[in-house]
Amino acid sequence: MNMKSWKPVMVFLLITVLLATTACSSGGGNSGNASSGGDGAPSVSSEGDKLEKKSIKVVYNGGGRKFPDGMDENNNPYLDYIKENTNLDIAMQYPPADGYQDALNVIMASGNLPDLIYTYDASWFENYVKQGALQPLDEWIDKYGPDLKKNIPEEAWKTVTIDGKIYAIPSMNAEPGNELMYVRKDWLDRLGMQPPKTLEEYREVIRAFAQDDPDGNGKNDTYGYIMAENVARIAPIIGAFGVQRGMWTERDGQLVNSSILPEMKEALAFLAGLQKDKLLDPEWMLNKEANFSEKIASGKAGLFSAFWYDTRGPILTSTTNDPAAEWIPLEFPAGPEGKQGTMGYGYIAGYNVVPVTSKNPDAVVRMLNFINGEGYRTLLLGFENEVWTMEDGKMVTNFEKHNEHIYRQTLGESVRPYNAPEERDRRDSLGLEFNLNDNIDRIGEVAIRDAFLGVPTPAMGKYTADLKKMENEYFTKIVVGQLPIDAFDEFVSEWKKRGGDEITAEVNAWYAENK
Structure with a gap:
């Protein structure tokens, strides 16, 4: 009108x-x-x-x-x-x-x-x-x-x-965040498995989806878990260790960047273990959004970290392509200390x-x-x-x-x-069949938010792009096995020297005035 x-x-x-x-x-x-x-x-x-x-x-x-x-x-x-x-x-x-x-x-x-x-x-x-x-x-x-x-x-x-x-x-x-876990329930049923809750139960489902022919076609053509380039689509996995990449969190009265914490090293070690045992999509480091979604829609993957609206995207295409495909949301994996989490958006x-x-x-x-x-x-x-x-x-x-x-x-x-x-x-x-509000509610219950609420600091403007690139390179090489897990300690040292310490000082100056 x-x-x-x-x-x-x-x-x-x-x-x-x-x-x-x-x-x-x-x-x-x-x-x-x-x-x-x-x-x-x-x-x-x-x-x-x-x-x-x-x-x-x-x-x-x-x-x-x-x-x-x-x-x-x-x-x-x-x-x-x-x-x-x-x-x-x-x-x-x-x-x-x-x-x-x-x-x-x-x-x-x-x-x-x-x-x-x-x-x-x-x-x-x-x-x-x-x-x-x-x-x-x-x-x-x-x-x-x-x-x-x-x-x-x-x-x-x-x-x-x-x-x-x-x-x-x-x-x-x-929205409070973006990612939550979805699984092919028909694959679980075919293998006689229950929806996983703990990180170790997730690992067993990932193993079975990679090795036990969950689609029943007699071929070795399915992945246990699918990720995307730059170690993306892993928020619920690392959330099981209580952290999220790039976020600031309080430790002993100071803000520290979660990407350099020991918990991040543990999360990378978990993913590297999946890679070593050939349970991940072998091409995950090349997956952009288009081919990531195509692998889900075509029946290659039955467990992944979905965006809350993927029920209207690759999941819908999967069920259209294969009427037997039944996808359900999962509880966020609980880690060694019972923690759960996913990437929370800034306000x-x-x-x-x-x-x-x-x-x-x-x-x-x-x-x-x-x-x-x-x-x-x-x-x-x-x-x-x-x-x-x-x-x-x-x-x-x-x-x-x-x-x-x-x-x-x-x-x-x-x-x-x-x-x-x-x-x-x-x-x-x-x-209503896409469960969008339910997906959002699930994310909101465990979303980990950044403790730094200020505008970007001067040092962030100078160093963030370089630090992010370095992080992607180190994390990718650690997960695929090109670097040992202890290379994480080298990453932390480099992160601090190449501007991280300067950023941390500015972040904590803000925190002292606003906490």
Whole structure:
């Protein structure tokens, strides 16, 4: 539905009708309700009419999403929806998704800065704060951001607070993490095995899947466990040792990087043992996402660390290819000390910042507060009775309309609330048979989160890429047996010398001020 801007007379008439009637519709965000008509058209917010009319320019990453014919970033019903409910005139600019951060640098160097810029890059954010190019937003959040304060947790605000002032309004990650274990139950049944719980039970299932012909075709053509390049898809395995790669964790009052802890060495030793016994996919170090998924879909692998949405991807393709294939989620493997875990996401997905030249930080906060609160449900899900409907108490998505309106999510994702119930509705609407919310809940129960919540430190900017490359090289060679497990100690020494100690000092300086 293409909602045009109404003339003043029409606005007056509409408000009169709204005051005389009661409209029932789905609410938005975590606060308040956004009324909509039976055709999905949103009504004008009376709160928006009380606020001063202002104009703002906004730079967002459209992610390459397409608009329907006749629409663009400045001509579509979802932008109209925001305008009409905030009394703002909003001009959007979407630089190309490829090279987006470079485009932001060009914009910042120009003499014509917008009022709002969205970035995914924490280092970019910190750099421009230190240059004095961004303005603090505390005053305006306190005045115009009640939903922002309600729907964004304290830990996230800490991440965007520098020298005691808030310099960005964060968008939250919608999921607590990504990976959980899935297994072919039909393979377990054929081999007379129970779903594994401990790491040693996992090892026995991995051995059986590699050696005991779980698919019953009489060929030695299955893998015990499948991984991906750069030692990826192992989060639940190393979580059994209580750690996750690259994360900071507290030890004796100090933050230390989990990649250099003895527990990481134990996890690598476990994986190296699987490799030595020929229980892993022999080509795992070459597996990119496409061929990783193909091996699952084609019946080569029956146990792997799945992304929470893989039930709609390679697992679905597997069951389509082989109707006998039955996949079930597993408990996270419990390690030698009973620990379980998987990679937890950081809280923040992106940063909304206001250049110091902007005269309208109040209007920016007004817009973001609406998107994060009252407007979030519509921006995430689409207009009711157009993109989705309620049937027998369940939300059902019209996928053709969902795809046609997918551009709306650029707006919704710009300042996503934390743990929004609308996210659960969205996942269920994609198909209850995919167990997406159950997968997310399982991950959330054991997700290991980073104890460092600050913006990247200067030393991180200098050394992180090199240290990550070195880590991938050492870990890969250790697992495949090109280096002995004790080479891990050499890695730790090199990590510290090549910038790790400098990073650690900066991380702990932050920790001393914020713990």
